[in-house]
Amino acid sequence: MPFTVPKERWTAEVQTVTIGATEAEGGTRTSTVTIGGDQSLPFLHFEGDTPYGPVIAVEILDEAPQGWPEPLAEHYRDVWGDPAAWAQKAVEEFGADMICLRLASADPEGTDASADDCATTIRSVVEAVGVPLIIWGCGNDDKDNEIMPFCSEAAARERCILGSATEGNYKTICASALADGHLVINESPLDINIQKQVNILVTDMGMKPEDIIMYQVTGGLGYGVEYAYSILERTRLAALGGDRMLQMPMLSIVGSEAWRVKEAWQSEDEAPEWGPLERRGIIWEAATATLFLHAGTNILVMWHPQAVSHVRHHVAGLLSG
Amino acid sequence: MPTVNITFEDYEIVAPAETGETILEVANRAGVRLASYCGGRGVCRQCEVVITSGAVQPRDRAHGYQQPGPDAQGMSVLACQSVVTEDVTVQIPLRSRAEDFTIRDTEPLPSGLVDLARFLPISALTRQFVLTLPQPSREDTVSDLGRLKRGLLAEDPEVEPVTIELPVLRELPLSLRENDFKVAVAVTDSGPIRKISAVRPARAGQSSLGLAIDVGTSNVAVQLVDLATGETRGGGMRRNGQIAYGEDVISRIIWTQQAAGRLDQMGQAIRATLSEILSYLYNRYEVAAEDVIAVAVAGNATMINFLLGIDSTPIRRSPHTPPASALPVLEGGKLGLDVHPQAAVFCQPAVSGFVGGDITAGVLATGMYESEELSLLVDVGTNGEIVVGNNDWLMAASTSAGPAFEGVGVEAAMPAAAGAVTNLYYNPDKDVVEYETIDNQPPRGICGTGLVEMLASLAATGVIDRSGNIDADFDSPRARQADYEPEFVLFWPDEAAIAEPISIRQHDIDNLLRSKAAVLAGITVLLANLDLAAAEIERMYLAGAFGASLDVDKAVAIGLLPDVPRQRIQVVGNSALAGAYLALMCRAGRREANAIASSITYVDLSTDVRFMDEFVASNFIPHTDLSRFPSVDV
Amino acid sequence: MALTAMDIYKVLPQTNCGDCGVPTCLAFAMKLAQGQASLDACPHVTDEAAQALSGSAAPPMKTVTIGTGEKALEIGGQTVLFRHEETFYHPCGIAIQVNTSLPQDEMTERIATACAMAFDRVGMTFGLDLIALCDDDGSLAQKAAVAAEVSSLPLVLMSDDVAAMKGALEVCAGGRPLICAATAANFEEMTSLAKQFNCPLVIRGENLEQLYELSEQAIDAGLEDLVMDSSARDISSALQDQTIIRRAAIKDKVKAFGFPTLGFAVGDDEIGKITSGCELIAKYAGILVTDLITRDALLSLVTARLNIYTDPQKPIQVESGVYEVGEPDASSPVLITTNFSLTYYTVEADTSASDRAAWIVVVDTEGTSVLTAWAAEDFTTETIAKTIRECGIEDKVEHRNAVIPGGVAVLSGELEEESGWHIVVGPRESAGIPAFFKTKYAERIA
16 A cells, blocks of 8 residues: 655645835835745645745833843844844844834833833834834833824834734734734733734724734743743634634744743853853754744744844755645 | 720611720621722721711721821721720622622522422421321220321321431420320331421421522522422522632632631531521421421532531542531431421532532423433523433533622622613614613612623623623713723613712623633533534533523524523523422422432533633623534624 | 544443543543543443444554663554644654764763753653663674663664664664665665664665555554654655645544654754754654753753753643843832732733833742632642742842732731731732722831
């Protein structure tokens, strides 16, 4: 009896989404990014097409970060404090497909920057780079609701991704996205059902599925990857199985999650059994990203330039063949 | 001790108190019922009162006592932690008033569920035979007991085998002779043999009465039944007095574990509740406790344990085993019930620690165990119990739905009594809430049925989103920010029977959604155990907190029940009480109940990994998977 | 297809006699369907029923044992394609490649390093599993004895040369090494060696079709302990082949593919090999062969393996201990919650939304939410007080106020006595935390 390759007959595919708007589309981006369209589990070419592979967004902060470990800080110290320069470096030197700008300075516990300040930062980054943007608030619901309309407007018609809508706080950000022609990130706490709830609530607001990116709060390798992995995998299975409310592309935060883990930053003196420090963070970030890729993520938000280049290489290998 | 006076101004009651007593103690004595779920330990913070004149002091080792700070209305303190040393005037805010413990009439037993023809011949738990026996003579020297048996067998040969216990035998010779051998004999069906349980004088028009009782975690209901005919004289119900020791069975079990003597106290609480309902019924229907000679009780395993004085700790702990499934027939007097001391007490057998005799009773009453149809019984009480099956097999599970639909933990809720809103519809164009209430009284609160309609209406109009979030910016003055959370005003003071607006707050909505999610997820996961889907259910019985006026469309629209064709759904009311009634009246009913309990397969949802997933997916209106709700328009 | 509980129930006696230890026949059928009971437990089952039920029991993938004794490695035995469906059993074995061409002292040092490598995680120690002795100079037969001597781990003998393999087996077959590999060219000889020495055998096809044929032949020849290698040596084809083999075994019950697989970490540099290794760990390799030997690299692979092979059906948990929200100091509030991750993250998010730095003390409740844990006696005065004492919070704050969830307010009195802390009853719902901090917290603290 000859062997026949077991192929799944999926009924649907991941939603195709384009981020960024060029001049012809009313924006000023010099390039756009298209993701999704996957017709199979990740990279299974015998089964279906992967028309657009996953992409990498490099995350930058709008103020100088605190306490970054040296192997990471050394690449960014010259530009932090200047988000436009940071974004330029990430694109030009490290080849970021997108910039993920986190408005950390808005945090009321920290600098407590005003909506105007944030909008100014956004304008400067929009001008500095031609790639599409992800704009993420500071994580404080009230403050984000206050600044996001201004930030959104500052990048109007650029078709950015705004982060993030949660089950309890989605109206302001959706209204902004709808008004200014952006996409929105729907965030959920490691729960496929809550993810779906947010997606439904946000589409009930009038957002189209092709304007939505899903994000599950996660952890780095060794600290929660095992749960995120299966939730991403289940989400991809649901998408292929025809669940329209789980067909949006997925985003994974890799950089901050990987570098937060003590394996990534603890010195060799403190933890000799883990080997030399120089590469550990890079390895941790690359390994975390790899697992997310194989679980089906579409956008990786990363930090370290070498991790970015290794993961890009891995993706290229998966897409060939 | 010097005496001071506490004036409860809302009730126009002036209660004397000794210095050093807490306000809560005095209030309890004066019949002013304050909400309190922690036994006066200062932790549930339900009994907040406002001191409008005079001053109070914190008690010794006061816990959670708030230093009273002057404000516009007075000073807010916890009644249980504040002792009086001088005359004070106390105001009791609505939120601090206790559950309404008044007794109300029950609805008639659901007629479809109490068809005695299913169990012919009728053979009550205790039957009364009025006998005129021949006097002993030289020709007829048969013993007293033999004489009695002979008389009984002449009436009904099936009474054999029959026996008698010593206390009754002791009184027999005198009783027969004092009454010229004209006696009313009570014969109890205590399993394979019968037992002569009482021999009393035969009086003209003497009735033999029985009680069908449903001891629910939140509500206790009693039906007074004529044992000879099966006719019901009437029924009464009220909140279970044990609520003061916890809203749910787990809280109550824990409460009993915390100090010696508390198991007794818990038993006293249910006896007191029953006693109040019984004296109401006896007065109203002019019957004597002596004439009540049989009782059938349905209740979850913990409620039965408390009634019987059995420790429930094992029910709390995995694997949650009850002390006994089928219990022997007991004596009313020994349980402290206000009935004939030898009255027989039959308890519906339990399936497991969390699927009790109330559910066995419901299965008995619906007859689902005899039908080929795949049937589902959902009993929404403080727990949601679910039974699925047919004449081949039965499977059951319990889900901690919480008492939200019974009105506990939802501020605007109330039991189904006069003034309770049963139907509710919000019209956003006119910004009015259209409603119906029981007895057409002005609205005082919303009962379970009304809560379902309210959720459906608020969701349909966008006042709440599908996650249940109240839209505080909704275009109506009814939607507003309350103290710490958004609320929606259902009735303004001019519409309502009370001086404050009746409104629903965010946490109320959250509670209701969790309740309904637990029920729906329980159904889904129980069915999934046998690879069944809700659409395959041919008949669905909804029992418990909901009245017959429940619009099943709305129950499906909010995702309390799965989406099946509506004609398959039957709202059956108190099926536990109906089952207790059947067991009270029919020998076959009692036998079937025992058979049902031992054939039901219990499934522990708390160890089923799918449950949490389904629960979250169901914590949404109606569900995150809309393909399961094809008939619901969202 | 596995039989459903209802299928099984139909052939059981349906007497609910309870002799099997389960109260009802349906409950017993459900246990059988889930593989949690054996039909032997029922003394009343008929022969026909036993017959009808026996067919469904065969596992779709063989479990293969390499090595002997304490360090023996079991691989395979998988039952699902996706770990959320059940769990992945028998974690992927990590084999460290050691070439025979290395000078003997380097070779033995490398083996010793690999054998000694261990990492502590979640209270357990994780190490490597196999030494893959790779014959790159034809000296396998000579080096095998040394390797077997030095290595505490079982060996994989990698050579296509029959004579070399035979020589090696003659000195170390007692340790039950994995023979790698039988190919189309050496099939007869290698399979007879595997039989002769009773060792597990890798079957290598040039592609899936050839692998399938060779595997069928090996089964026909009576071999049972096989490991599959499709010759995929790039990350893309490895992913395709590993997936196809696993899927054919699990979903289609293809017997020839019902064995664990072997994969190679490939890449231009070390990090490339790490990402390749992560791929193979996630996507189905039974054995991962790698020449990585540095601690930082292997730490990541061992961690990835631990993550992927964690049972996902266990509730998602966070570790018990003290967590920071914002940058708390000695006066920041202390909140107590359970280690169910959804509970914890909700509390964390709501606390963080309150604009207030705080400490969260997480009590181990085996991943259950506050009320469930409380009901099951996992979240009690004792467990909370113990956690407060042992987690180190008492050194981090100067005050002694702990906020407990409103749902377990009843615990507060005893908890105060047990812990010595002043217990503040917080809101029932985590969503109430911001409002609680704005108003009631200040009133209620000692």
